[in-house]
Amino acid sequence: MQFHPRTLVGRLLIAAVAIIGALGASALAQSDEETEKALEKYRQMLSDPFSNPGYLAVDRGEELWNRKRGASNVSLESCDLGEGPGKLEGAFARLPRFFTDAGKVMDLEQRLLWCMETVQKLDTKDVVARRFSAPGRDSDMEDLVAFVANKSSGRPIELALAHPKEQEAYAVGEAMFFRRSAIMDFSCATCHAEDGKRIRLQALPDLSRPTKAAKETMGSWPTYRVSQAALRTMQHRLWDCYRQMRMPAPDYASDGLTALTVYLAKQAEGAILDVPSIKR
Protein backbone atom coordinates (compact mmCIF):
# COMPACT_ATOMS: atom_id res chain seq x y z
CA MET A 1 0.00 0.00 0.00
CA GLN A 2 2.47 2.57 -1.17
CA PHE A 3 2.69 5.04 -3.97
CA HIS A 4 5.21 7.70 -4.77
CA PRO A 5 4.85 11.26 -6.03
CA ARG A 6 7.14 10.33 -8.93
CA THR A 7 4.63 7.88 -10.36
CA LEU A 8 1.84 8.92 -12.70
CA VAL A 9 -0.81 7.80 -10.22
CA GLY A 10 0.92 9.74 -7.48
CA ARG A 11 1.07 12.92 -9.60
CA LEU A 12 -2.57 12.62 -10.66
CA LEU A 13 -3.59 12.09 -7.09
CA ILE A 14 -1.68 15.09 -5.80
CA ALA A 15 -3.27 17.23 -8.52
CA ALA A 16 -6.72 15.87 -7.63
CA VAL A 17 -6.20 16.59 -3.95
CA ALA A 18 -5.04 20.14 -4.69
CA ILE A 19 -8.12 20.84 -6.84
CA ILE A 20 -10.45 19.30 -4.29
CA GLY A 21 -8.73 21.24 -1.52
CA ALA A 22 -9.38 24.53 -3.36
CA LEU A 23 -13.02 23.53 -4.01
CA GLY A 24 -13.39 22.58 -0.38
CA ALA A 25 -12.16 25.98 0.77
CA SER A 26 -14.69 27.85 -1.37
CA ALA A 27 -17.46 25.44 -0.38
CA LEU A 28 -16.70 26.14 3.28
CA ALA A 29 -17.37 29.81 2.61
CA GLN A 30 -20.74 28.93 1.03
CA SER A 31 -22.37 26.54 3.45
CA ASP A 32 -21.52 23.62 5.65
CA GLU A 33 -24.07 21.51 3.84
CA GLU A 34 -22.43 22.01 0.46
CA THR A 35 -19.10 21.32 2.09
CA GLU A 36 -20.44 18.10 3.55
CA LYS A 37 -21.69 17.02 0.11
CA ALA A 38 -18.35 17.87 -1.48
CA LEU A 39 -16.55 16.03 1.29
CA GLU A 40 -18.71 12.96 0.82
CA LYS A 41 -17.47 12.99 -2.78
CA TYR A 42 -13.84 13.04 -1.63
CA ARG A 43 -14.50 10.26 0.82
CA GLN A 44 -15.82 8.09 -1.98
CA MET A 45 -13.02 9.13 -4.32
CA LEU A 46 -10.30 8.64 -1.78
CA SER A 47 -11.65 5.62 0.07
CA ASP A 48 -9.22 3.48 -1.91
CA PRO A 49 -6.24 3.10 0.42
CA PHE A 50 -3.90 3.20 -2.57
CA SER A 51 -5.09 6.77 -3.13
CA ASN A 52 -4.81 7.99 0.47
CA PRO A 53 -2.07 10.66 0.71
CA GLY A 54 -1.55 9.53 4.31
CA TYR A 55 0.54 6.72 2.85
CA LEU A 56 3.08 9.29 1.67
CA ALA A 57 3.60 10.06 5.37
CA VAL A 58 3.97 6.32 6.05
CA ASP A 59 6.77 6.16 3.48
CA ARG A 60 8.52 9.23 4.85
CA GLY A 61 8.14 7.82 8.36
CA GLU A 62 9.79 4.57 7.37
CA GLU A 63 12.74 6.49 5.97
CA LEU A 64 12.99 8.54 9.19
CA TRP A 65 12.75 5.42 11.35
CA ASN A 66 15.73 3.91 9.52
CA ARG A 67 17.80 7.09 9.29
CA LYS A 68 20.86 7.43 11.55
CA ARG A 69 20.51 10.63 13.58
CA GLY A 70 21.60 12.35 16.78
CA ALA A 71 24.88 12.26 18.70
CA SER A 72 24.69 8.45 18.77
CA ASN A 73 24.34 8.34 14.96
CA VAL A 74 21.91 5.43 15.17
CA SER A 75 18.47 4.79 13.72
CA LEU A 76 15.34 4.21 15.77
CA GLU A 77 15.49 0.47 15.01
CA SER A 78 16.43 -0.33 18.61
CA CYS A 79 13.60 1.83 20.01
CA ASP A 80 11.29 -0.22 22.24
CA LEU A 81 7.65 0.77 21.67
CA GLY A 82 6.49 -1.77 24.24
CA GLU A 83 6.79 -5.03 22.31
CA GLY A 84 10.59 -5.15 22.45
CA PRO A 85 13.38 -3.19 20.70
CA GLY A 86 12.56 -2.59 17.04
CA LYS A 87 9.31 -4.62 17.21
CA LEU A 88 6.74 -2.52 15.39
CA GLU A 89 3.98 -5.00 14.56
CA GLY A 90 1.05 -4.43 16.93
CA ALA A 91 2.95 -1.94 19.12
CA PHE A 92 0.65 1.01 18.39
CA ALA A 93 -2.47 -1.07 19.16
CA ARG A 94 -1.30 -1.41 22.79
CA LEU A 95 -0.38 2.23 23.36
CA PRO A 96 -0.44 4.21 25.57
CA ARG A 97 1.20 1.89 28.11
CA PHE A 98 3.60 1.98 31.07
CA PHE A 99 7.33 1.91 30.26
CA THR A 100 9.63 0.75 33.07
CA ASP A 101 12.71 2.52 31.66
CA ALA A 102 10.93 5.88 31.60
CA GLY A 103 8.87 5.18 34.73
CA LYS A 104 5.64 6.47 33.21
CA VAL A 105 2.73 5.87 30.87
CA MET A 106 3.49 7.12 27.36
CA ASP A 107 1.59 7.49 24.12
CA LEU A 108 3.33 6.89 20.80
CA GLU A 109 4.44 10.50 20.41
CA GLN A 110 5.93 10.72 23.91
CA ARG A 111 7.68 7.40 23.37
CA LEU A 112 9.14 8.42 20.00
CA LEU A 113 10.51 11.62 21.56
CA TRP A 114 11.95 9.56 24.43
CA CYS A 115 13.68 7.21 21.96
CA MET A 116 15.09 10.15 19.99
CA GLU A 117 16.46 11.68 23.19
CA THR A 118 17.78 8.56 24.91
CA VAL A 119 18.64 6.19 22.04
CA GLN A 120 19.68 8.62 19.31
CA LYS A 121 20.76 11.41 21.72
CA LEU A 122 18.97 13.79 19.38
CA ASP A 123 18.06 17.31 20.47
CA THR A 124 14.29 17.18 19.89
CA LYS A 125 13.71 20.94 20.04
CA ASP A 126 13.39 21.19 16.26
CA VAL A 127 11.29 18.01 16.06
CA VAL A 128 8.88 19.39 18.66
CA ALA A 129 8.78 22.77 16.90
CA ARG A 130 7.63 20.90 13.76
CA ARG A 131 5.19 18.64 15.69
CA PHE A 132 2.31 19.68 13.41
CA SER A 133 3.03 20.07 9.71
CA ALA A 134 2.06 23.18 7.75
CA PRO A 135 2.50 24.13 4.11
CA GLY A 136 6.23 23.95 3.46
CA ARG A 137 6.98 22.42 6.86
CA ASP A 138 7.15 18.63 7.18
CA SER A 139 6.60 16.99 10.54
CA ASP A 140 8.85 14.09 11.55
CA MET A 141 6.37 13.19 14.28
CA GLU A 142 3.38 12.96 11.92
CA ASP A 143 5.40 10.84 9.49
CA LEU A 144 6.77 8.52 12.18
CA VAL A 145 3.33 8.11 13.77
CA ALA A 146 1.85 7.25 10.37
CA PHE A 147 4.56 4.63 9.80
CA VAL A 148 4.41 3.05 13.25
CA ALA A 149 0.61 3.10 13.48
CA ASN A 150 0.31 1.52 10.04
CA LYS A 151 2.23 -1.49 11.42
CA SER A 152 -0.79 -2.10 13.68
CA SER A 153 -3.39 -1.83 10.91
CA GLY A 154 -5.74 -4.79 11.06
CA ARG A 155 -5.09 -5.37 14.76
CA PRO A 156 -7.46 -4.67 17.65
CA ILE A 157 -6.88 -1.86 20.15
CA GLU A 158 -5.93 -3.66 23.34
CA LEU A 159 -5.02 -1.79 26.50
CA ALA A 160 -4.06 -4.05 29.39
CA LEU A 161 -4.31 -1.39 32.12
CA ALA A 162 -2.48 -3.86 34.38
CA HIS A 163 0.04 -1.44 35.85
CA PRO A 164 -1.18 0.91 38.62
CA LYS A 165 0.16 3.89 36.65
CA GLU A 166 -1.93 2.81 33.64
CA GLN A 167 -4.97 2.62 35.90
CA GLU A 168 -4.18 6.06 37.27
CA ALA A 169 -3.86 7.43 33.71
CA TYR A 170 -7.27 5.94 32.83
CA ALA A 171 -8.92 7.50 35.89
CA VAL A 172 -7.27 10.88 35.27
CA GLY A 173 -8.25 10.72 31.59
CA GLU A 174 -11.83 9.97 32.54
CA ALA A 175 -11.88 12.89 35.00
CA MET A 176 -10.40 15.22 32.37
CA PHE A 177 -13.05 14.07 29.86
CA PHE A 178 -15.84 15.28 32.18
CA ARG A 179 -14.01 18.35 33.58
CA ARG A 180 -15.73 21.62 32.65
CA SER A 181 -13.62 24.75 32.28
CA ALA A 182 -12.83 27.95 30.36
CA ILE A 183 -15.16 30.70 29.13
CA MET A 184 -17.71 28.35 27.53
CA ASP A 185 -17.92 25.84 30.43
CA PHE A 186 -17.24 22.98 28.01
CA SER A 187 -15.87 19.54 28.78
CA CYS A 188 -15.22 16.79 26.24
CA ALA A 189 -18.52 15.31 27.44
CA THR A 190 -20.47 18.43 26.40
CA CYS A 191 -20.22 17.21 22.80
CA HIS A 192 -19.16 13.57 23.11
CA ALA A 193 -21.40 11.90 25.68
CA GLU A 194 -24.56 11.22 23.68
CA ASP A 195 -25.26 9.37 20.46
CA GLY A 196 -26.75 11.04 17.41
CA LYS A 197 -25.87 14.66 18.25
CA ARG A 198 -24.40 17.17 15.80
CA ILE A 199 -22.53 20.48 15.70
CA ARG A 200 -24.03 22.17 12.66
CA LEU A 201 -24.12 19.15 10.29
CA GLN A 202 -21.09 17.41 11.74
CA ALA A 203 -21.98 14.19 13.58
CA LEU A 204 -20.43 13.84 17.04
CA PRO A 205 -19.23 10.43 18.27
CA ASP A 206 -20.17 9.41 21.83
CA LEU A 207 -16.74 8.75 23.32
CA SER A 208 -17.87 8.52 26.95
CA ARG A 209 -18.50 4.78 26.90
CA PRO A 210 -17.67 1.77 24.72
CA THR A 211 -19.77 2.68 21.69
CA LYS A 212 -19.56 1.75 18.02
CA ALA A 213 -18.76 5.41 17.33
CA ALA A 214 -15.86 5.33 19.81
CA LYS A 215 -14.45 2.28 18.02
CA GLU A 216 -14.82 3.91 14.60
CA THR A 217 -13.14 7.07 15.87
CA MET A 218 -10.20 5.58 17.74
CA GLY A 219 -9.73 2.87 15.11
CA SER A 220 -9.19 5.56 12.44
CA TRP A 221 -6.51 7.78 14.03
CA PRO A 222 -3.93 8.83 12.84
CA THR A 223 -5.71 10.09 9.75
CA TYR A 224 -5.12 12.16 6.64
CA ARG A 225 -7.22 15.33 7.00
CA VAL A 226 -8.29 16.46 3.53
CA SER A 227 -9.31 19.92 4.83
CA GLN A 228 -5.82 20.41 6.27
CA ALA A 229 -3.93 18.48 3.57
CA ALA A 230 -1.95 16.81 6.36
CA LEU A 231 -1.55 13.59 8.29
CA ARG A 232 -2.81 14.30 11.81
CA THR A 233 -2.16 12.46 15.06
CA MET A 234 -4.25 12.09 18.22
CA GLN A 235 -2.12 14.80 19.87
CA HIS A 236 -3.25 17.18 17.12
CA ARG A 237 -6.88 16.07 17.42
CA LEU A 238 -6.93 16.81 21.16
CA TRP A 239 -5.07 20.12 20.65
CA ASP A 240 -7.77 21.11 18.14
CA CYS A 241 -10.59 20.02 20.47
CA TYR A 242 -9.22 22.18 23.28
CA ARG A 243 -8.92 25.08 20.81
CA GLN A 244 -12.63 24.76 20.04
CA MET A 245 -13.35 24.48 23.77
CA ARG A 246 -11.68 27.92 24.19
CA MET A 247 -8.98 26.43 26.37
CA PRO A 248 -5.34 27.43 25.97
CA ALA A 249 -3.20 25.17 23.74
CA PRO A 250 -2.28 22.05 25.74
CA ASP A 251 1.42 21.16 25.98
CA TYR A 252 2.53 18.74 23.28
CA ALA A 253 3.22 15.19 24.52
CA SER A 254 2.03 16.05 28.03
CA ASP A 255 0.94 13.40 30.50
CA GLY A 256 -2.58 14.81 30.64
CA LEU A 257 -3.16 14.29 26.91
CA THR A 258 -1.77 10.77 27.26
CA ALA A 259 -4.17 10.10 30.15
CA LEU A 260 -7.07 11.31 28.00
CA THR A 261 -5.87 9.08 25.16
CA VAL A 262 -5.79 6.07 27.52
CA TYR A 263 -9.40 6.76 28.47
CA LEU A 264 -10.51 7.21 24.83
CA ALA A 265 -8.61 4.16 23.57
CA LYS A 266 -10.13 2.02 26.31
CA GLN A 267 -13.65 2.97 25.17
CA ALA A 268 -12.58 1.58 21.78
CA GLU A 269 -11.12 -1.68 23.14
CA GLY A 270 -11.26 -4.31 20.40
CA ALA A 271 -11.63 -1.80 17.54
CA ILE A 272 -9.73 -2.97 14.49
CA LEU A 273 -7.24 -0.30 13.50
CA ASP A 274 -7.33 0.86 9.87
CA VAL A 275 -4.67 3.55 9.76
CA PRO A 276 -3.80 5.99 8.45
CA SER A 277 -7.42 6.63 7.47
CA ILE A 278 -8.70 9.57 5.49
CA LYS A 279 -11.18 12.11 6.84
CA ARG A 280 -12.64 15.51 6.16
Add this chain to the structure above:
Amino acid sequence: MKGAFLLATFALAAAPALAQPSPKVDASVVESYVRATWSKAPPDWQSRVVQDETQRICTQLNNAPPPAEAEKIMARERAAIVYPADGKLIGDWQKGERAAQNGRGGQFSDPPGAASGGNCYACHQMAPKEISYGTLGPPLVGYGKLRDFTPEAVKATYEKIYYDAQATFACSNMPRFGANKVLTPEQIKDLVALLMDPQSPVNK
Protein backbone atom coordinates in the same frame (compact mmCIF):
# COMPACT_ATOMS: atom_id res chain seq x y z
CA MET B 1 -40.23 28.46 47.61
CA LYS B 2 -42.50 26.41 45.42
CA GLY B 3 -41.18 28.27 42.38
CA ALA B 4 -37.61 27.58 43.39
CA PHE B 5 -38.42 23.91 43.88
CA LEU B 6 -40.07 23.64 40.47
CA LEU B 7 -37.12 25.41 38.88
CA ALA B 8 -34.72 23.02 40.55
CA THR B 9 -36.74 20.01 39.44
CA PHE B 10 -36.74 21.32 35.89
CA ALA B 11 -32.99 21.82 36.10
CA LEU B 12 -32.56 18.21 37.14
CA ALA B 13 -34.76 17.02 34.30
CA ALA B 14 -32.81 19.20 31.88
CA ALA B 15 -29.46 17.75 32.88
CA PRO B 16 -28.31 15.40 30.14
CA ALA B 17 -28.02 11.69 30.84
CA LEU B 18 -24.28 11.17 30.97
CA ALA B 19 -22.21 8.13 31.72
CA GLN B 20 -21.24 8.21 35.37
CA PRO B 21 -17.59 9.12 35.82
CA SER B 22 -16.27 6.99 38.64
CA PRO B 23 -14.05 8.88 41.09
CA LYS B 24 -11.15 6.43 41.30
CA VAL B 25 -8.52 9.08 41.61
CA ASP B 26 -8.14 11.98 44.01
CA ALA B 27 -9.19 15.37 42.62
CA SER B 28 -5.80 16.81 43.60
CA VAL B 29 -4.08 14.26 41.32
CA VAL B 30 -6.35 15.25 38.42
CA GLU B 31 -5.66 18.93 39.04
CA SER B 32 -1.89 18.38 39.06
CA TYR B 33 -2.13 16.60 35.68
CA VAL B 34 -4.27 19.48 34.40
CA ARG B 35 -1.80 22.13 35.56
CA ALA B 36 1.07 20.22 33.94
CA THR B 37 -0.88 19.86 30.68
CA TRP B 38 -1.20 23.64 30.36
CA SER B 39 2.15 24.56 31.94
CA LYS B 40 3.21 26.47 28.81
CA ALA B 41 -0.05 28.38 28.36
CA PRO B 42 0.42 32.17 28.46
CA PRO B 43 -0.19 33.73 31.91
CA ASP B 44 -3.30 35.59 30.73
CA TRP B 45 -4.81 32.26 29.57
CA GLN B 46 -4.09 30.32 32.76
CA SER B 47 -7.32 31.45 34.44
CA ARG B 48 -9.28 29.45 31.86
CA VAL B 49 -7.63 26.24 33.08
CA VAL B 50 -8.73 26.80 36.67
CA GLN B 51 -12.37 25.92 37.37
CA ASP B 52 -14.68 28.45 38.98
CA GLU B 53 -17.01 27.29 41.76
CA THR B 54 -19.91 26.52 39.39
CA GLN B 55 -17.73 24.50 37.01
CA ARG B 56 -16.17 22.63 39.90
CA ILE B 57 -19.49 21.71 41.54
CA CYS B 58 -21.13 20.74 38.23
CA THR B 59 -18.18 18.53 37.29
CA GLN B 60 -18.14 16.94 40.73
CA LEU B 61 -21.91 16.28 40.67
CA ASN B 62 -21.91 15.05 37.04
CA ASN B 63 -24.13 18.00 36.03
CA ALA B 64 -26.99 16.61 38.13
CA PRO B 65 -26.98 18.69 41.32
CA PRO B 66 -29.55 17.85 44.02
CA PRO B 67 -32.21 20.60 44.42
CA ALA B 68 -30.50 22.46 47.28
CA GLU B 69 -27.20 22.56 45.42
CA ALA B 70 -28.93 23.60 42.18
CA GLU B 71 -30.64 26.50 43.99
CA LYS B 72 -27.28 27.69 45.33
CA ILE B 73 -25.77 27.67 41.85
CA MET B 74 -28.73 29.50 40.32
CA ALA B 75 -28.74 32.12 43.10
CA ARG B 76 -25.03 32.76 42.56
CA GLU B 77 -25.45 33.03 38.80
CA ARG B 78 -28.52 35.29 39.08
CA ALA B 79 -26.41 37.69 41.13
CA ALA B 80 -23.97 37.98 38.20
CA ILE B 81 -26.56 39.32 35.72
CA VAL B 82 -25.96 42.85 34.44
CA TYR B 83 -28.72 44.83 32.73
CA PRO B 84 -28.25 47.42 29.95
CA ALA B 85 -28.04 51.00 31.25
CA ASP B 86 -31.03 52.14 29.14
CA GLY B 87 -33.21 49.27 30.35
CA LYS B 88 -33.97 48.11 26.78
CA LEU B 89 -33.65 44.34 26.41
CA ILE B 90 -34.44 43.94 22.71
CA GLY B 91 -31.93 44.98 20.04
CA ASP B 92 -31.63 44.34 16.29
CA TRP B 93 -32.57 40.82 15.15
CA GLN B 94 -30.47 41.15 11.97
CA LYS B 95 -27.34 41.78 14.01
CA GLY B 96 -28.49 38.93 16.23
CA GLU B 97 -28.68 36.58 13.24
CA ARG B 98 -25.11 37.48 12.28
CA ALA B 99 -23.92 36.82 15.82
CA ALA B 100 -25.85 33.52 15.87
CA GLN B 101 -24.06 32.43 12.68
CA ASN B 102 -20.60 33.48 13.89
CA GLY B 103 -18.54 30.79 15.60
CA ARG B 104 -15.38 32.83 15.93
CA GLY B 105 -13.81 34.36 18.99
CA GLY B 106 -12.10 33.20 22.14
CA GLN B 107 -10.03 30.44 20.52
CA PHE B 108 -6.25 30.51 20.76
CA SER B 109 -6.21 30.64 16.96
CA ASP B 110 -8.31 33.84 16.91
CA PRO B 111 -6.69 37.28 16.76
CA PRO B 112 -6.68 38.77 20.27
CA GLY B 113 -9.51 41.18 20.88
CA ALA B 114 -11.66 39.91 17.97
CA ALA B 115 -15.39 40.05 18.72
CA SER B 116 -16.93 36.70 19.56
CA GLY B 117 -20.04 35.30 17.96
CA GLY B 118 -22.75 33.42 19.81
CA ASN B 119 -22.47 30.43 17.45
CA CYS B 120 -26.09 29.54 18.30
CA TYR B 121 -26.59 27.47 15.13
CA ALA B 122 -23.79 25.14 16.20
CA CYS B 123 -26.26 23.66 18.71
CA HIS B 124 -29.77 25.02 17.95
CA GLN B 125 -32.21 25.09 15.08
CA MET B 126 -33.40 28.71 14.80
CA ALA B 127 -34.41 30.47 11.55
CA PRO B 128 -36.04 27.71 9.44
CA LYS B 129 -34.11 28.68 6.29
CA GLU B 130 -30.81 27.79 7.96
CA ILE B 131 -30.55 24.04 7.51
CA SER B 132 -27.01 23.73 8.86
CA TYR B 133 -27.84 23.58 12.55
CA GLY B 134 -26.69 21.39 15.40
CA THR B 135 -28.74 19.32 17.80
CA LEU B 136 -26.92 19.59 21.14
CA GLY B 137 -29.52 22.15 22.29
CA PRO B 138 -33.31 22.18 21.81
CA PRO B 139 -34.78 23.64 18.58
CA LEU B 140 -35.79 27.30 18.97
CA VAL B 141 -38.01 27.69 15.88
CA GLY B 142 -40.98 29.92 16.74
CA TYR B 143 -39.49 30.74 20.13
CA GLY B 144 -41.06 34.20 20.53
CA LYS B 145 -44.40 33.28 18.97
CA LEU B 146 -44.74 30.32 21.35
CA ARG B 147 -44.27 32.77 24.23
CA ASP B 148 -46.76 35.35 22.85
CA PHE B 149 -43.90 37.90 22.70
CA THR B 150 -44.61 38.92 26.31
CA PRO B 151 -42.32 41.39 28.12
CA GLU B 152 -41.83 38.74 30.82
CA ALA B 153 -40.52 36.29 28.22
CA VAL B 154 -38.21 39.00 26.84
CA LYS B 155 -36.78 39.59 30.31
CA ALA B 156 -36.41 35.87 30.99
CA THR B 157 -34.69 35.40 27.64
CA TYR B 158 -32.22 38.16 28.35
CA GLU B 159 -31.36 37.36 31.92
CA LYS B 160 -31.71 33.64 32.12
CA ILE B 161 -31.03 32.23 28.71
CA TYR B 162 -28.54 34.57 27.15
CA TYR B 163 -26.90 36.34 30.01
CA ASP B 164 -26.38 33.36 32.25
CA ALA B 165 -27.87 29.99 31.33
CA GLN B 166 -27.13 28.60 34.77
CA ALA B 167 -29.29 31.23 36.45
CA THR B 168 -32.18 29.15 35.06
CA PHE B 169 -30.77 25.63 34.74
CA ALA B 170 -27.99 24.75 37.14
CA CYS B 171 -25.19 22.90 35.33
CA SER B 172 -26.77 23.52 31.91
CA ASN B 173 -24.56 22.58 28.97
CA MET B 174 -25.11 26.05 27.55
CA PRO B 175 -22.34 28.62 28.01
CA ARG B 176 -22.84 31.56 30.39
CA PHE B 177 -22.29 34.04 27.60
CA GLY B 178 -22.77 37.27 29.51
CA ALA B 179 -21.30 36.28 32.85
CA ASN B 180 -18.16 34.92 31.15
CA LYS B 181 -17.95 38.01 28.90
CA VAL B 182 -18.09 35.97 25.70
CA LEU B 183 -20.85 38.28 24.44
CA THR B 184 -21.47 41.94 25.27
CA PRO B 185 -24.83 43.11 26.68
CA GLU B 186 -25.42 44.78 23.26
CA GLN B 187 -24.93 41.47 21.43
CA ILE B 188 -27.18 39.73 23.93
CA LYS B 189 -29.93 42.28 23.23
CA ASP B 190 -29.55 41.53 19.49
CA LEU B 191 -29.83 37.81 20.17
CA VAL B 192 -32.92 38.39 22.34
CA ALA B 193 -34.36 40.20 19.29
CA LEU B 194 -33.55 37.22 17.07
CA LEU B 195 -35.69 35.06 19.36
CA MET B 196 -38.35 37.54 20.50
CA ASP B 197 -38.89 40.08 17.70
CA PRO B 198 -42.07 39.22 15.73
CA GLN B 199 -40.19 40.25 12.54
CA SER B 200 -37.36 37.79 13.18
CA PRO B 201 -37.20 34.78 10.81
CA VAL B 202 -37.22 32.59 13.94
CA ASN B 203 -40.89 33.60 14.38
CA LYS B 204 -41.96 33.50 10.72
